[in-house]
Amino acid sequence: MKFILPDYHIHTRRCGHAAGTPEAYVTAARAAGLSEIGFADHIPMYWLPKAERDPGLAMQEEELAEYVAEVVRLREENPDLIIRLGIEADFIPGRTEELAAALLSAPFDYVIGSVHYIDGWAFDHPAHLTGYAQRDIRTIYAGYFRLLQEAARSGLFDILAHPDLVKKFGYRPEDDLRPWYAETAAVFAACGVCVEVNTAGLRAPAGEIYPALDFLKVCREYGVPVTAGSDAHAPGQVGYAWEQALEWLRAAGYREVAVFEKRRRRAVPLE
Numbered sequence: 001m002k003f004i005l006p007d008y009h010i011h012t013r014r015c016g017h018a019a020g021t022p023e024a025y026v027t028a029a030r031a032a033g034l035s036e037i038g039f040a041d042h043i044p045m046y047w048l049p050k051a052e053r054d055p056g057l058a059m060q061e062e063e064l065a066e067y068v069a070e071v072v073r074l075r076e077e078n079p080d081l082i083i084r085l086g087i088e089a090d091f092i093p094g095r096t097e098e099l100a101a102a103l104l105s106a107p108f109d110y111v112i113g114s115v116h117y118i119d120g121w122a123f124d125h126p127a128h129l130t131g132y133a134q135r136d137i138r139t140i141y142a143g144y145f146r147l148l149q150e151a152a153r154s155g156l157f158d159i160l161a162h163p164d165l166v167k168k169f170g171y172r173p174e175d176d177l178r179p180w181y182a183e184t185a186a187v188f189a190a191c192g193v194c195v196e197v198n199t200a201g202l203r204a205p206a207g208e209i210y211p212a213l214d215f216l217k218v219c220r221e222y223g224v225p226v227t228a229g230s231d232a233h234a235p236g237q238v239g240y241a242w243e244q245a246l247e248w249l250r251a252a253g254y255r256e257v258a259v260f261e262k263r264r265r266r267a268v269p270l271e
């Protein structure tokens, strides 16, 4: 039987900017031939006062228990599929205690850490593109990779999402990024976190999987485990460009992918 990667990065309409019920994603996963998926909706915006939490960016705090119950129910109703309960959690420096407390509130199978903000600037949000003109691109990249490393060191995450998201809109410095890749991969390895191959980059102006192949190769050299995610925001995106994701992994030298249950990692061969 042909190997199909688990898709560990699936959003639902609960996050306010994705379409589709969790059921619709399960139906789509089955249709795409996947045997293992994981939901990773955005954690409530714990670092902001409640009144400032944008319902278009993440679920509200009171929805977290419903999200968990819904995924658990789907798991029971679909015994032919492996359905994991994940969460995508923003890394915000100085706010790790609040995040740690939030992560204890549910029996997550894995926690995906994300850097979506540099000093409060949502650099991956199309409404805030002017920020690229206001800053030096090298400073932006340096800030991004430092935050990603800090996120890995926080010990709060099992997986670091879309680890060169900063290229999303195609703004790239002329510098050789390999020193950043090597430094970051070394931190991931030392902290025991996974890197995520995320196909959403193919749907963005960057037009490339996250992370760049050179970055993934150096992660492999350092022995960093890897997971895969489509970052689906619509049911039709489950397993998006999944053949390319598998090729990307193999091209980087990976022979296995990590899977999680109750935050314990196991390796599955890519065949």
Ligand SMILES: [Zn+2]
Pocket: 088, 114, 116, 161, 162
């Ligand atoms: Zn993300």
Ligand SMILES: [Zn+2]
Pocket: 009, 011, 088, 231
């Ligand atoms: Zn996501």
